[in-house]
Amino acid sequence: MKISRFFISTQKDDPADADVRSQALMLRAGMIKKHAAGLYSYLPLGLRSIRKVEAIVREEMNRAGAIELLMPVVQPAELWQETGRLDKFGPELLRIKDRHDRDFVIQPTSEEVVTDLVRSEVRSWRQLPLNFYHIQTKFRDERRPRFGVMRAREFTMKDAYSFDRDFESAQVSYRAMFDAYVRIFQRFGFEFRAVAADSGAIGGSLSHEFHVIAETGEDAIAYCEASDYAANIEKAEALSLIATRAQPTQDLRKTPTPGAAKCEDVAALLGIPLQQTIKSVVLAVDADKPGQQPSLVLLLVRGDHAVNEVKVGKLAGLANTRMATEAEIVAAFGTPPGYLGPLGTLQPVRVIADRTVANMSDFVVGANAADFHYTGVNWGRDLPEPEVADIRNVLAGDPSPDGKGLLSICRGIEVGHVFYLGTKYSAAMGATFLDDKGKSQTLEMGCYGIGITRILGACIEQNHDAKGMIWPDAIAPFTAVICPIGYDRSEAVREAADALHTELLAAGVDVALDDRGERPGVMLGDWELIGVPHRLVVSDRGLKDGTVEYQHRRDAAPTLLPLAEASAQLQARLKR
Structure with a gap:
């Protein structure tokens, strides 16, 4: 990709109304454009990262046996009346009427619609298990949108819904989704934790949240370093800190x-x-x-x-x-x-x-x-x-509920959530099937969400420095960038940069060539702000020695590579 044919719009200073670092950096780097509170356009740089997030999610969902479809953003209100959520969901649910005065909602989630779909299409146990997912726009009318794309009113989410014949098979589906989520967040390159959680407004009896560890996280997570125990602070069990009650020694x-x-x-x-x-x-x-x-x-x-x-x-x-x-x-x-x-x-x-x-x-x-x-x-x-x-929050130093050590507390940004729903929605909406004995049974359900656009903000909160963002390879807007010094003035630089660009493209590397002819300080500053992880600098001085400069976004200083080996060495680094 030649940047002269792309769109980049960077800003020198932080926006005055940004309340977290990720929001400020995304606005400065030209990844998003704010139109109103919680409403953003995703500009070309931001959209490239979103598409990479979606691709990884799709691959792992398909690998886990889920089937993609697409459900509507606008949903009939009567479906929400069937489950009682039309009133219970509260003011975050945006209600609208069409020209015929019929009631609809702008979906924040799709349990009702997918259950309606399955109850009309699934008849027999032989059609089970089923897991449908889609990647779709959602809307929640937040009272106070904040934290940029992490608490926006309009956002993109991957939500999936499993349907099974009994509790045991529903647990298998739940575990398959849990494992898929672990693979997804590992592929993103995140430091994350899967924690036991409260089911909240979605409901259900088994629930895990996936949190990107970051100091700016809204949620407190209790975990034990000596074991695998981890839970949201709302869920973490608080044991008694006094083993047995002592006899009175004082008068009232x-x-x-x-x-x-x-x-x-x-x-x-x-x-x-x-x-x-x-x-x-x-x-x-x-x-x-x-x-x-x-x-x-x-x-x-x-x-x-x-x-x-x-x-x-x-x-x-x-x-x-x-x-x-x-x-x-x-x-x-x-x-x-x-x-x-x-x-x-x-x-x-x-x-x-x-x-x-x-x-x-x-x-x-x-x-x-x-x-x-x-x-x-x-x-x-x-x-x-x-x-x-148990009615209190745990504190750091409390005994771990699994008896294997003491609890620590860290902050996390929730980016995914898996729920076992049981029959909460299927029973309310009459979603049944005939079992192998011809008897009608209620479907067992699970639901599984990943905040696609939220991933971007969470990633930046975990990966940035004073200069800007630092993207993991998997979801960077570009994996690598070639920065030629004097591209518009030096034929040697232009030829070397073009050849390197062509070679990397042919090898399947998602590489950008900054051919804008900007001053070195401006050009390098832009790419440090944008956070592309791998950078190659081509200059007349380096070419005289047959070298180019390579620098990872986290490196303190560049490394000289032979020009003839630059492409191969970069590809080797990417494979590692």
């Missing part, structure tokens, strides 16, 4: 704590470790019938811990909770937040203690009176034994 006392409304302040005032205090969080569960008062739930975690809302939402009766209002708290506890605790509430309150809290003794909690806390509190003696559940 109502202790003055003036102005100490936070656990940290209480610990400092009383001269005790923060780990001896208990934090109280109050949730409300609205009644099903109008006019009835909401019920309140008091969550107790150690003072240095944080409540995990996802875990709480999975407890019986707590699927739909909200933070209690101050008026509701005062009515139940007699005091505003800051001095709340489980002793002496004015109304019955469901108390749930974290596993660590349940094994604590001689602890400190709010006294339900402003400027007072109870010290020397003990279960059994001062309080009834609590309902116990």
Whole structure:
């Protein structure tokens, strides 16, 4: 590719409204053009990388036995009504009407459409297993689009959907997709982790996220260096940090704590470790019938811990909770937040203690009176034994749930997600088949997504420096670039660069020749910004010695190669 016949538009400075490095670099390098919040055009450089991402995904999906089709961006709303998601999905689901006043949605995902397709086409167990996938535009009306292409409103995703006859075969399909995802991200050249995850709005009982490790990642990942354990912080199991509860050694006392409304302040005032205090969080569960008062739930975690809302939402009766209002708290506890605790509430309150809290003794909690806390509190003696559940986030240094070491925490950018759905959608939509005994059975499903355009941003967040992006070979917009110094002035440089370009093209290398005649500083700066991994510089000075300069984007300095061997040596490097 000669760049004079291509389109490149680079900028010297970072855009003022870029909130992450990948967004700034993609805009500066001319990979994307922003039209509105979360809406981008992908310019030729960006599109080249997207097409390479898609090609690898297609190869591995096909290798895993999935079959490509294409489903519509605009979907009938009645399909979403069948599963109940038309209302449950929330404002991110963009709803529209056509000229006949019929309701449609702009798809954020395609579970309903693919299930509708399969229920009309699949009749017999002999047609199973099936796995359909497509690479298609999606739209989610994000409240606050951010992080460039990683949290855009319009994006491209590969989503796949498996259909099986029973649980056992569904697990085989799930594992095939899991393994395919591992191969895909390995081929991209990423440092990544597959982590156990919560299924969220998609639903299902088995779920893994694939995260590109990056400091700017939105998600916290807990992992054990001594084993294969890894989980999203929302999913990671928090074991009790106290093996057995000690016997009480202190008397219960109502202790003055003036102005100490936070656990940290209480610990400092009383001269005790923060780990001896208990934090109280109050949730409300609205009644099903109008006019009835909401019920309140008091969550107790150690003072240095944080409540995990996802875990709480999975407890019986707590699927739909909200933070209690101050008026509701005062009515139940007699005091505003800051001095709340489980002793002496004015109304019955469901108390749930974290596993660590349940094994604590001689602890400190709010006294339900402003400027007072109870010290020397003990279960059994001062309080009834609590309902116990895992309701907190893990911390670095916590024991790994698999018993093989301690947990570490890192940040990750989610780029893929695999779910086992079971019959969540097939049962709601009546997707059945006849088994080998002629009996009707409900299809078992799985779904599997990769954020195609999101991959670009995640890759850059993991691979960049002060000069610009550093692309892995597999998805770089160009694998190599030839930078001739004085292409428009030196016949020798032009002939050598053209010959090298022709030779590499013939060998199947995705190489660009920058024949624009730009000044060396501008030309080299552009390609460092764009991040093409392999660069060959041809100059009159080098040609006098029969050499060209080779430099990988990560190298600190160039290496001289014989001109006659430059193509072969570059090809050898690419094969490695």
